[in-house]
Amino acid sequence: MNVRINPSQLSGKIKAPASKSFAHRIIISAFLSGKKCVIDGVGNSKDVLATLSALRDMGANSSLSDGVCEIERVNRKNSEKINCIESGSTLRFLIPVACALGLECEFTGQGRLLERPIKELTDVLNENGGKILGHKIAGKLKPGEYKINATISSQFISGLMFALPILDGDSKIILLGNAVSKGYLDITIEVLSKFNIEIEKTDYGYFIKGNQKYVLPSEIKVEGDFSGAAFLLSSGAIRNSITVSGLNEKSTQGDAKILDVLTKFGAKITCENDEITVTANGLKGIEYDCEDIPDLVQIISVVASFAEGKTALKNVERLKLKESDRIKAIIDMLTIAGIRVELENSNLIIYGGLAKGGEFDGGNDHRTVMSSAILSSYAIGESKIIGAQVVDKSYPDFFRDLITLGGKVDVDI
Numbered sequence: 001m002n003v004r005i006n007p008s009q010l011s012g013k014i015k016a017p018a019s020k021s022f023a024h025r026i027i028i029s030a031f032l033s034g035k036k037c038v039i040d041g042v043g044n045s046k047d048v049l050a051t052l053s054a055l056r057d058m059g060a061n062s063s064l065s066d067g068v069c070e071i072e073r074v075n076r077k078n079s080e081k082i083n084c085i086e087s088g089s090t091l092r093f094l095i096p097v098a099c100a101l102g103l104e105c106e107f108t109g110q111g112r113l114l115e116r117p118i119k120e121l122t123d124v125l126n127e128n129g130g131k132i133l134g135h136k137i138a139g140k141l142k143p144g145e146y147k148i149n150a151t152i153s154s155q156f157i158s159g160l161m162f163a164l165p166i167l168d169g170d171s172k173i174i175l176l177g178n179a180v181s182k183g184y185l186d187i188t189i190e191v192l193s194k195f196n197i198e199i200e201k202t203d204y205g206y207f208i209k210g211n212q213k214y215v216l217p218s219e220i221k222v223e224g225d226f227s228g229a230a231f232l233l234s235s236g237a238i239r240n241s242i243t244v245s246g247l248n249e250k251s252t253q254g255d256a257k258i259l260d261v262l263t264k265f266g267a268k269i270t271c272e273n274d275e276i277t278v279t280a281n282g283l284k285g286i287e288y289d290c291e292d293i294p295d296l297v298q299i300i301s302v303v304a305s306f307a308e309g310k311t312a313l314k315n316v317e318r319l320k321l322k323e324s325d326r327i328k329a330i331i332d333m334l335t336i337a338g339i340r341v342e343l344e345n346s347n348l349i350i351y352g353g354l355a356k357g358g359e360f361d362g363g364n365d366h367r368t369v370m371s372s373a374i375l376s377s378y379a380i381g382e383s384k385i386i387g388a389q390v391v392d393k394s395y396p397d398f399f400r401d402l403i404t405l406g407g408k409v410d411v412d413i
Helices: 020-033 046-057 088-101 119-126 154-166 182-194 226-238 254-265 294-305 317-321 326-336 366-378 388-393 398-404
Strands: 002-006 012-015 037-039 060-065 068-073 081-083 105-108 145-149 171-176 205-208 241-245 268-272 275-279 287-289 310-314 340-344 347-351 359-361 383-386 408-412
Touching: 002 366, 012 398, 020 037, 020 046, 020 068, 020 088, 020 154, 020 182, 020 226, 046 060, 046 068, 046 081, 046 088, 046 388, 088 105, 088 119, 088 154, 119 145, 119 154, 145 154, 154 171, 154 182, 154 205, 182 254, 226 241, 226 254, 226 275, 226 294, 226 366, 226 398, 254 268, 254 294, 294 310, 294 317, 294 326, 294 347, 294 366, 317 326, 326 340, 326 347, 326 359, 326 366, 359 366, 366 383, 366 388, 366 398, 388 398, 398 408
Parallel strands: 012 241, 081 105, 145 171, 287 310, 359 383
Antiparallel strands: 002 383, 002 408, 037 068, 060 068, 171 205, 241 275, 268 275, 310 347, 340 347
């Protein structure tokens, strides 16, 4: 699917999509409880559907209708293949879970998924009872010390947090290096606590008691997603005013830092109940360390394109290991739009200017497409985005919401 976008005056109010980060974690925790669970507000992103599909392969019955998910773990024969489609979270969360349950299976996927790093995770699992070769899983985890490289992905650590509580003894997660994307670990701990699982922070990392039981909370609802809402909130910072509802101002989501970023650029932000409004107030270039917010860098780069002066986005090297090489994607997008951009070591330097429309390649990356769409809405002239259907991975209603806010979007199937 390709889309054509013409300049518009985006403004108004829209509801945030469901948080993928919370949905993944809640669904997996519900599965591990062994009880039938109803979860409200799950949404319908492809990544969440990937987790539901993988859990069906691992022995769950599940359904999803109008954002409401029902899931229950049942006794079924092991599936030979567990398909994670293109969801890195699904893959990295469920490999340790499968090992803790003693399953024998092979994880599969699509796109670049099986190229994404997992060796640090599988190595530590193999040191503690796993028998993993590539994406083929066997063996059964035993309690002990799990020393994990924390500098590559927080998803490795979250996967261990799901798995270790159900082992028959106590375990330690010993972090080697400074953990990246710490906000995602906070989400994991928050969700696990709702299911009566205790994770204790320590000087070395985390202590996890064994023989814990996942217990269903009385009510389960997924909160709104700052990762998806960031595109619309950033639009308000560029021009006019946008209100997004369904967001928790005090959320543990790391991407809630978009509010801090936009404030530093100069935007005005107001919060009332579950509604956050961002209003343009003149943008000026900033310096910002993006190590813990890699998923925001693309849309921040768009905001920087409309800011006066120079913006330096620091520590962006991990963007090369996402669904695409997102550093290259940003440079390509901004260059096509006539915006000067440079890569200096691990920092992106962007010089605000007059963005022009053009033909942008989505590169099979949902965040590339959404970033290009926001840029195109404020650029001079018509733009075309190729492969725009990949927004289904995280935000299937993105273009519908953009139109609701006044976007001039034509879909060319």
